[in-house]
Amino acid sequence: MKSGKIPNQVLQVGLVFLIVGATMILVRQRFIPESFGELGHYRADAVEVNASHEIQFAGWQACAECHDDVVATKNSSFHRTLSCETCHGPAAEHAREEAEEDPPLPTGKELCLTCHRYLVSRPTGFPQIIEDRHEPAKACHSCHDPHDPVPSERPESCAGCHATISRVIAVSHHAPLDCEVCHEAEPEHFLRPRAHLPRKPFERDFCGNCHAAGIETPANFRGVDLTALDIPKIEQDTHGGTLLCWQCHYQHSPEAR
C-alpha cells in the first residue's frame, strides 16, 4: 500500500458526509427564506409587509386642510375629543383625492345613542339620556349641532346633570337639604361645568355645623330652617377619630349604622 493513498472506506464515508452536508445546505437555502435572521428569528421582510397595509382612517388632522371651519368648531366643543371619522367613518380615500363619493352624513339617532344612551356601566358624569324621555320624536341634530353640541337651554336644576345624586339624596336623611347648603355653585357651572367647578366641603367642622353636640346650631343655616328638624348629634371631637365624616358616611345618603 502506497503511503498517502486514502483508504476506500474513508472515501466512502467522506462521500456520504459530503452528500448529507450538501443536502443540508440545499434544504436550508430552499426552506429558510431570504432575510430570515437579519433582525432576529424571523423574516425581516415581513416587517415591511405589515407596514405596507393600506390606511383607511386618515386622522382628524388630515381633514383640517379642507374643512378647517368644521375642525375648529369641533375642537373647541364638547366633542373635541372625538375624531371626525368616529362619526363619518373611514375617509382616508376621500381626504387623499376627493373621491367621487363624500363620506356619509350620519344623521340617524343610533350614532348619538351608541355613546349617549343611558347605561349603568358608563362612567359617572358622562352625559347620558334616556331616549324615550328625551324628545323621542325629533332627530338629535335638529337641536344639537353634532360639531358643537350644547344643550340648547340651560338646565334648571342641579338634577339636570347630577341625576343620580339627586335621586339618591331625595330619599335619604339629607332630603331636606338643598345642594347649595353644602356646595356653592356659580351660575357659570351650569354652562361650562368643568371650567367652573363648585366647592365641596373639605373639613369635619362643616358637618359639625349641624351635628356637633353642644354647638349652638343657627336656626337658619344657608337657607334651611333647622328648628323644625330633629338633627342627631355626635361628639365631634371623638366621633370617628380624625377621619373625615364622609370617609364613613356617604354625604348624599348618610346612614347611622
Place this chain on the structure above:
Amino acid sequence: MPKNYERREFLADLVKFPCATLLLGVSGPIKALASAGDEYQASEHHYAMGVQIEKCIGCGKCVEACKIENDVPMEPYYFRTWIERYIIYADGEVSVDSPNGGIDGFPPIESEKAILRTFFVPKLCNHCENPPCVQVCPVGATFKTQDGVILVDDDYCIGCRYCIQACPYGARFLDPRTHTAGKCTFCYHRITDGLLPACVEICPTQARIFGELDKLSTPLNRMMRQSNIQVLKAHMNTEPKVFYSDLDGEVR
C-alpha cells in the same frame, strides 16, 4: 501618536485598520440607504398602550374601526380588539359579557339584582416583552420587532394554531380566509407612518393612549406615572405592554 507605540501595538493596528475600513465601507451605504429621507427607524421606538378604564363608555367604535382598518372578518368571532362589560353584583357574582365584541355598543343590563360595580374593559394583544406566542411558533412566523410590536408573517405562517393556544389573553384568532394567525399589530402600518392606531384615533373619550414607553414627556408616560397602573395576568411573567389604570381586581 502615543509615547510608547510598540511593535506589538503597531501590528495589531495594522490588522484592525483595514478591517475597520472594510466594515465602514460596507455598512456605510446600507445605513445611508436606510436613512434616506425621514425613513422610519424601528430601533428608535418602543411602543405601548395605556387604557383608562374610568373613561371607557363602551361605545364600541374602536372595535369597528379596528376591523375596517385592518380588514378583519366582520363575523362575530374575529377580533383584534374588543370590549368586555364587567358587572359585579351585590351578592358577589361577577358577570362578563361582550356581545359581538361590543361593536354595536351594549344593551341595558337585564338582571334585576342589585349591582355593586360595573364598567367596561377594552382588550387587545398586550404586545408582551416575553411573548409566549413567539416562543411556541415552530417556524418563526410571529415575532417581536425592534420597536416592541408583535407581528405575524402571513406568508410564512403555517396555521398550526400553537400561538392561539399559547396566548394567555385570547388575543389571537385564525383568519378563515388565509388560514393564518391574526392579531393586533398596533396598526403597524399607521404608527410607522406617524399616525395613531385606528382604535386610539377613533376613541371619543381618550380612554386609549398610545405612545413611546421610553420617553418621559408623553401622554402615555404622564398617565402611567400619575395613575394606579395594572397589567393583565401579571403573574404569568409575560410583561405585557398594555397598561390599565384603575383596573378592578375582578378583571381577568
